[in-house]
Amino acid sequence: xxxxxxFFVGGLISYRALFGWLSPWILIPTFLFAPxxxxxxxxxxxxxxxxxxDRFFLIxxxxxxxxxxxxxAMGNTIGGERxxxxxPLLIASPAKRVPLFLGxxxxxxxxxFLVAVFxxxxxxxxxxxxxxxxTWGGIAVAIAACSISCTGLGLLGAAVALRVRETAxxxxxxxxxLIVFAGVNVPVGAMPGWMQGVAQWLPMTHGIHATHDxxxxxxxxxxxxxxxxxxxxxxxxxxxxxxxxxxxxxxxxARATLDTx
Amino acid sequence: MLRLVGVAWWLQVKMRxxxxxxxxxxxxxxxxxxxxxxxxxRQGDASGPALLSAAxxxxxxxxxxxxxxTSAFALQMERRQGTLELLVLAPQPFALLLVPLxxxxxxxxxxxxxxxxxxxxxxxxxxxxxxxxxAFVLAVVVTVFAIGMLGMLIAIxxxxxxxxxxxxxxLEMPVWLICGFLVAINDLPAWVRPLSAVLAPxxxxxxxxxxxxxxxxxxNLGWCLLTAASYGVIAVLVSRWMVHSARANATLALS
Numbered sequence: 001x002x003x004x005x006x007f008f009v010g011g012l013i014s015y016r017a018l019f020g021w022l023s024p025w026i027l028i029p030t031f032l033f034a035p036x037x038x039x040x041x042x043x044x045x046x047x048x049x050x051x052x053x054d055r056f057f058l059i060x061x062x063x064x065x066x067x068x069x070x071x072x073a074m075g076n077t078i079g080g081e082r083x084x085x086x087x088p089l090l091i092a093s094p095a096k097r098v099p100l101f102l103g104x105x106x107x108x109x110x111x112x113f114l115v116a117v118f119x120x121x122x123x124x125x126x127x128x129x130x131x132x133x134x135t136w137g138g139i140a141v142a143i144a145a146c147s148i149s150c151t152g153l154g155l156l157g158a159a160v161a162l163r164v165r166e167t168a169x170x171x172x173x174x175x176x177x178l179i180v181f182a183g184v185n186v187p188v189g190a191m192p193g194w195m196q197g198v199a200q201w202l203p204m205t206h207g208i209h210a211t212h213d214x215x216x217x218x219x220x221x222x223x224x225x226x227x228x229x230x231x232x233x234x235x236x237x238x239x240x241x242x243x244x245x246x247x248x249x250x251x252x253x254a255r256a257t258l259d260t261x
Numbered sequence: 262m263l264r265l266v267g268v269a270w271w272l273q274v275k276m277r278x279x280x281x282x283x284x285x286x287x288x289x290x291x292x293x294x295x296x297x298x299x300x301x302x303r304q305g306d307a308s309g310p311a312l313l314s315a316a317x318x319x320x321x322x323x324x325x326x327x328x329x330x331t332s333a334f335a336l337q338m339e340r341r342q343g344t345l346e347l348l349v350l351a352p353q354p355f356a357l358l359l360v361p362l363x364x365x366x367x368x369x370x371x372x373x374x375x376x377x378x379x380x381x382x383x384x385x386x387x388x389x390x391x392x393x394x395x396a397f398v399l400a401v402v403v404t405v406f407a408i409g410m411l412g413m414l415i416a417i418x419x420x421x422x423x424x425x426x427x428x429x430x431x432l433e434m435p436v437w438l439i440c441g442f443l444v445a446i447n448d449l450p451a452w453v454r455p456l457s458a459v460l461a462p463x464x465x466x467x468x469x470x471x472x473x474x475x476x477x478x479x480x481n482l483g484w485c486l487l488t489a490a491s492y493g494v495i496a497v498l499v500s501r502w503m504v505h506s507a508r509a510n511a512t513l514a515l516s
Contacts, residue, residue, distance in 0.1 A: 025424035029431030037434040044444040045298060049305035049315075166282045173286065176293030186300045 003099040010095070011103030015111075019073055019080070031111075035065035035119035036126070042185050043127060052187075055129045059215060060184035062120035063143055063208050064175075066112035067150045071174055073108040074154025075167035077101065082161075088258055091249055098242060101158065105151045105238075112147035113140075131215055138214040138223070145227045146207035149234030150178075153203050155241030162248040162258075178204050203237065206230040265353060266361050273365030288373050291323035295377045298443060299385045310474055316381040316389060317473050318442040321466050323373030324408050325436055328366045332412030333429025335362055336420045346513060349504055356417060356493070356500040363412035367405040374401065392475030400472050403482050404465030407489035411461055414492045417500045420507070442466055461488040 042057040081087040090100075117140065124131050131139070157174060161167045178184065181195060182204035188196055199205045207230040210223035252258040278284060302315045336359075339345040348358050381387040391397045415432070419425030438444060439453050440462040446454055457463045464485035468478035507513040 023424055025422065026427040029427045034431045034434065037431070037438065041434045041438045041443075042297075042301075044438060044448065045301060048444050048448065049298075049301045049307060051301055051305040164282075166280075169282050169286045173289055176290055180293050180296050180300075185297050186304060190304050191300070 003096055006095055007099040007103035007106070009103075010100060011106050014077070014104045015073070015107035017084075019076060030068065031065075031115045032118060032122075035062065035068070035115060036123060038065065039119060039123040039127075046185070054127050055131075055215065056187075056212065057185060058120065058123045058127060058129050059211050060208055062123055063116050063146055063211055064178055064182065064184045064204055065119050066116035066143060066147045067153075067175055067178055067204060069108055069111040069115060070147055070150035070154045071157055071171040072154075072168065073111065074105065074151060075157045075161050075171045077104050077155075077158040078161035079165075079167035082165075091252070091258060097245060097249075101155060101242065101245065102238075105155060108154065109144075109147045109151050112150060113144050116143045116147065132217070135214050135217065138220040139211055141220060142207050142211040142214055142223070142227060142230075145210075145230045145234075146204055149203035149207065149230045149237070152234035152236070152238035152241065155238045156244065157241075159241045159244035159248055162245070162252055178202060181205070183208050201233070203230065203233050206233070262353075262357065265357070266364070269358070269361035270364050270368070273361055274368055277365055277369050284369075284372075287323065287327050287369055288376050291319070291326045291370075291373050291377060292380060294322060294437075295319035295380065296384075299381055299387070303385060312387050313389065313473060314470055315443060316378060316387045317470050318466060319381070320374040320377040321404065321462075321469060322437055322442050323377055324367050324370035324405055325440075325442075325462060326433055327370030327373065328363060328408050328412035329415070329433045329436065330426055330429040331366050332363045332416045333419045333432075334426035335359070335366075335412075335416045337423060337425060340514060349507070349513060354497060354500070355504050356413065356496040359413045359416050359496070359500075360409065360493075363416055364406065364409035366412055367409040370408070371401065371405050391473050393472045393478070396472035396478050397469060400465065400468040400478050400482060403485050403489075404462065404469060407461035407465050407485050407492075410489040410492040410496075414496045414499070417496050417503060420503050421512070436460065436462060439463075440466060459488060461485050461492065464488060 039058055039061040042061050043054050046052050046054070046057045078087065081090050120131075120139070120143070123129070153174065154171075157167065157171055160170065164170055181191075181199045182188075182202050183191075183199060184204070188199045188205060188209065191199065206226040210226040210230070213223045213226075214220065298315060298319050302312055307315065336345060339348060349355060351358055378389055382389050415429060419428065422428070436442075439446075439449060439457045440460050441449075441457060442462070446457050446463065449457070464481045468481035468485060471478040471481060504513075
């Protein structure tokens with residue numbers, strides 16, 4: 001019961017306390033305005049370069065924007081505590097670490113999902129891209145899978161934040177890597193072999209590919225393999241993140257470096 | 262005045278070069294976009310002038326990247342460091358004191374421009390043959406100055422807002438798009454074009470592209486300088502109003 005309370009109530013309080021993004025001054029430009037302009041930018045570049053169609057860039061850039069809250073908010077899970085001076089209290093608390101950090105991931109997953117859905121819906125309306133209503137359910141499932149897997153990667157970022165002070169810079173670098181490698185603007189099949197190899201191990205790659213297939217009219221069942229891979233990758237990164245958190249937490253205590261990263 | 266700008270610019274460049282992590286991001290962030298864009302143009306079988314034009318536009322993106330978010334956040338940082346009051350009290354126009362601040366950001370962005378051009382040459386084999394190298398370098402210098410001035414206007418306009426960094430960050434891609442860094446202005450909707458025309462980077466990037474492809478860059482450079490100068494005039498007026506308001510309401514440190 002205590003773990004459940006920690007998971008749900010602790011996660012929500014942490015989300016509300018640590019992320020000033022709930023302010024409209026941040027929420028609107030970061031989650032509504034920027035994703036739309038990323039879509040427009042790449043749609044127009046795609047037209048100039050003479051590649052793909054608007055729908056390809058709309059889907060890739062809308063879905064990858066789920067990564068913004070997933071990566072930055074999870075990085076803030078540690079970085080924000082440090083800035084607020086509450087990191088030692090968090091680490092000293094007897095709370096179980098798995099519900100503590102996974103609970104913090106839950107609102108972030110929802111946030112990422114909503115950002116991507118907003119970008120996709122409004123982007124489709126403004127660009128007059130047709131996404132048949134029959135595909136909406138499947139696309140929502142694919143976006144949810146991407147948000148979950150990216151939050152797993154974000155949890156790994158949160159662990160690294162015990163050693164790195166500039167969590168926003170780190171999250172930007174990870175986001176940029178996803179934009180290049182995850183098939184957002186260039187199909188993975190059109191990339192050099194080594195890039196395809198990297199892409200297979202990144203969150204978003206399989207989810208974006210599945211979203212393209214679903215938008216093209218394929219059934220949810222036919223992309224279940226890709227979505228499962230996406231979720232497994234998320235679980236892999238989340239497990240790695242929790243293990244790294246445990247180890248770095250221990251090392252921070254041993255070396256007294258918790259607040260000096 | 263020139264000494265003030267020169268010394269403060271150099272001091273700011275040194276301060277901004279201290280963080281290896283920030284320096285890495287200023288190279289990598291526009292590099293990610295440039296890489297994607299090079300791959301897209303390569304996928305579209307672009308070659309020759311089209312690829313060179315894309316390389317020039319991509320390389321200039323880094324200059325704006327280095328300015329957009331940081332300039333919006335610049336005065337908030339001064340406030341946090343407790344130096345905003347000193348800047349306001351200095352016996353020089355407040356707007357003038359911000360010129361070296363944002364100019365240093367654009368200068369750091371110029372590093373990423375060089376890095377992106379080298380990246381395009383080495384990783385993608387893009388032939389960087391600049392038709393008029395002297396005019397190109399001049400166009401880069403003027404563009405850096407103009408983007409610095411635009412950054413100054415953003416910095417002053419956002420002095421009252423604690424979350425200005427988010428607005429600055431959200432301006433990054435719109436400016437890349439509507440200033441024709443990679444997309445011809447004529448390909449954008451007609452209602453966007455007047456907006457492009459009042460933004461100095463539009464003219465700066467057009468001048469760079471003209472110099473690179475052997476066309477005359479001078480008219481574009483003239484417009485770039487004119488728009489940049491107009492930002493200076495607006496910034497002086499806005500700063501007087503903002504500073505007066507902050508003094509009158511005692512909100513300089515509290516915004």
